[in-house]
Amino acid sequence: MNAEVKSGQNQATLELQNVSRSYGDEWSQEHIIADFSLTVESNKLTVLVGPSGCGKSTLVNLIAGFDKPDSGKILLNGKQVTGPGQDRMVVFQETALMPWQTTRQNVVFGPKLRGERSDADIDAEANRLLDKVGLAEFKDKYPIQLSGGMQRRAELARAMINHPLIMIMDEPFRGLDAMSRELMQEFFVRLYEENRRTNLFVTSEIEEAIFLADRLVVLSNRPTSVRKVIDITLPRPRDFHMLSSTEAYEYKREAMELLHEEAMRSFNRASGSGLMDAIAGGGGGD
Amino acid sequence: MTLYRFKKALSTPTPYLMFFGIALWLGCYYLFVEGWQLPRFNKLPGPVEVITEWLNPNPDWGMSLFTPIYYEHTLVSCRRILIAFAIATGVGVPLGLFMGWSKTFRDYSFPILETLRPIPILAWVPLAILMFSGLETPVIYLATLASLFVTTLNTLLGVDSIDEEYFRAARCLGAKPHHVFMHVVIPGALPFIFTGLQISIGVAWFSLVAAEMVSGEFGLGYLIVDAYMNVTYVIMVIGMLTLGFVGWFSAALVRIAGNRMMEWRVRALALEGR
Numbered sequence: 001m002n003a004e005v006k007s008g009q010n011q012a013t014l015e016l017q018n019v020s021r022s023y024g025d026e027w028s029q030e031h032i033i034a035d036f037s038l039t040v041e042s043n044k045l046t047v048l049v050g051p052s053g054c055g056k057s058t059l060v061n062l063i064a065g066f067d068k069p070d071s072g073k074i075l076l077n078g079k080q081v082t083g084p085g086q087d088r089m090v091v092f093q094e095t096a097l098m099p100w101q102t103t104r105q106n107v108v109f110g111p112k113l114r115g116e117r118s119d120a121d122i123d124a125e126a127n128r129l130l131d132k133v134g135l136a137e138f139k140d141k142y143p144i145q146l147s148g149g150m151q152r153r154a155e156l157a158r159a160m161i162n163h164p165l166i167m168i169m170d171e172p173f174r175g176l177d178a179m180s181r182e183l184m185q186e187f188f189v190r191l192y193e194e195n196r197r198t199n200l201f202v203t204s205e206i207e208e209a210i211f212l213a214d215r216l217v218v219l220s221n222r223p224t225s226v227r228k229v230i231d232i233t234l235p236r237p238r239d240f241h242m243l244s245s246t247e248a249y250e251y252k253r254e255a256m257e258l259l260h261e262e263a264m265r266s267f268n269r270a271s272g273s274g275l276m277d278a279i280a281g282g283g284g285g286d
Numbered sequence: 287m288t289l290y291r292f293k294k295a296l297s298t299p300t301p302y303l304m305f306f307g308i309a310l311w312l313g314c315y316y317l318f319v320e321g322w323q324l325p326r327f328n329k330l331p332g333p334v335e336v337i338t339e340w341l342n343p344n345p346d347w348g349m350s351l352f353t354p355i356y357y358e359h360t361l362v363s364c365r366r367i368l369i370a371f372a373i374a375t376g377v378g379v380p381l382g383l384f385m386g387w388s389k390t391f392r393d394y395s396f397p398i399l400e401t402l403r404p405i406p407i408l409a410w411v412p413l414a415i416l417m418f419s420g421l422e423t424p425v426i427y428l429a430t431l432a433s434l435f436v437t438t439l440n441t442l443l444g445v446d447s448i449d450e451e452y453f454r455a456a457r458c459l460g461a462k463p464h465h466v467f468m469h470v471v472i473p474g475a476l477p478f479i480f481t482g483l484q485i486s487i488g489v490a491w492f493s494l495v496a497a498e499m500v501s502g503e504f505g506l507g508y509l510i511v512d513a514y515m516n517v518t519y520v521i522m523v524i525g526m527l528t529l530g531f532v533g534w535f536s537a538a539l540v541r542i543a544g545n546r547m548m549e550w551r552v553r554a555l556a557l558e559g560r
Binding site: 064066083085088089090092097098100109142144145158 | 454457
């Protein structure tokens with residue numbers, strides 16, 4: 001185990017080199033990810049956006065080490081990823097807090113198991129983090145007793161206490177109502193701007209993507225690869241007003257057009273006709 | 287606190303409905319047997335007769351709440367259940383957990399479990415008598431066996447029911463396999479385990495009584511058959527009702543133990559208004 005790295009200064013570059021993954025038997029293989037190459041730059045917030053069902057979660061599983069690529073390499077700071085580890089923390093789509101542990105027990109779970117630090121140290125940091133995510137009063141509640149937004153914040157705290165090199169967020173705000181979602185986005189962007197930890201954020205919402213991202217990666221349809229990388233140069237700290245600027249509008253238009261093309265391609269392939277092309281001719285790419 | 291809970295319980299319809307249900311049942315029983323004396327029920331003792339005898343300090347048929355022999359039968363059965371249930375739980379829960387956790391272990395143990403499980407417990411009686419000497423061990427063996435299958439299978443299903451995300455989250459947080467077992471597999475399977483234990487204690491009673499009817503000289507099952515043979519039908523009904531009460535009580539104990547161990551689940555159910 002590496003010596004503890006001070007948060008905010010940790011350099012972490014994640015490289016995906018020609019990664020491919022397919023499922024199924026030899027005679028009916030489905031290629032989910034093909035020849036995927038991307039460098040997730042250190043201390044930046046990289047957002048992956050793609051049509052739903054395009055294999056984003058498969059990608060997350062590969063990076064997290066739950067799954068292995070058929071070919072290609074995944075390197076974190078030059079070292080190949082071979083399995084799950086606390087240098088890459090995943091915040092899951094639906095909450096994965098252990099329902100049988102209180103909020104505080106959930107947060108201290110990882111560090112206490114590994115026993116790299118003293119319990120007093122862990123408890124102190126847990127309290128600080130819970131305070132920070134606004135759950136100090138809820139630390140002895142069970143996850144089921146928290147609202148959706150609180151659960152996501154608890155999960156953020158559970159990830160952050162491990163000082164990961166990179167945070168991987170797999171559509172973390174999915175399933176929240178519009179209001180909580182907006183609040184969580186604002187909260188999350190503040191958190192990121194505080195220490196600029198390398199972050200890979202996966203979403204299917206374009207506005208969310210533009211609001212958060214330093215770099216926006218638009219994914220192609222299945223088999224998934226990188227369609228285009230757009231650098232988002234909106235100033236930081238971000239706030240929601242920026243989304244109505246012309247600059248943001250341009251990003252949005254560009255991303256929408258790319259995604260629309262990709263979605264259309266899959267629709268046509270699925271329905272086996274060019275029907276949607278005719279419809280798209282009029283109203284597409286708004 | 288207790289008083290408050292009691293008062294609160296009285297403000298809900300539950301206790302009144304319970305009371306009404308019991309009254310309705312007793313009323314029908316009384317009318318069929320003692321009131322109208324329907325032909326089908328003419329050999330059975332009525333509720334008045336049974337309750338009078340049950341509470342009689344000098345019982346006409348030699349058994350009531352005031353005679354030591356009544357407690358002896360009840361206690362013998364309870365002790366057997368306690369031993370059988372303890373063994374079945376002690377073996378069945380770990381067995382089920384390992385079967386759910388390790389694919390290899392499951393692959394070679396599951397077919398055996400599934401073959402033995404459908405064999406009715408009464409079919410095991412001769413084998414039990416051949417294998418164990420005396421009267422006590424075969425009876426306990428049969429009760430253990432019946433509840434073991436239920437416990438093992440439910441525990442196994444409990445492990446299967448755990449969402450894959452929890453395993454992933456734990457591994458991501460650096461949990462070793464034994465940590466996963468302790469902190470994900472066991473707590474995650476607990477709700478199913480306790481559902482299984484409630485069924486298994488019922489099954490244990492069921493097979494115990496069956497075994498006591500076949501062999502034995504004590505216990506509630508023996509008491510019921512013996513009373514039937516001796517045409518002391520009042521005692522037979524007392525034995526049956528006693529069985530009902532101790533069965534209910536033992537299931538309640540399992541439920542209480544479960545709620546104690548799964549506070550998170552109690553809160554979850556409370557939020558759903560249950």
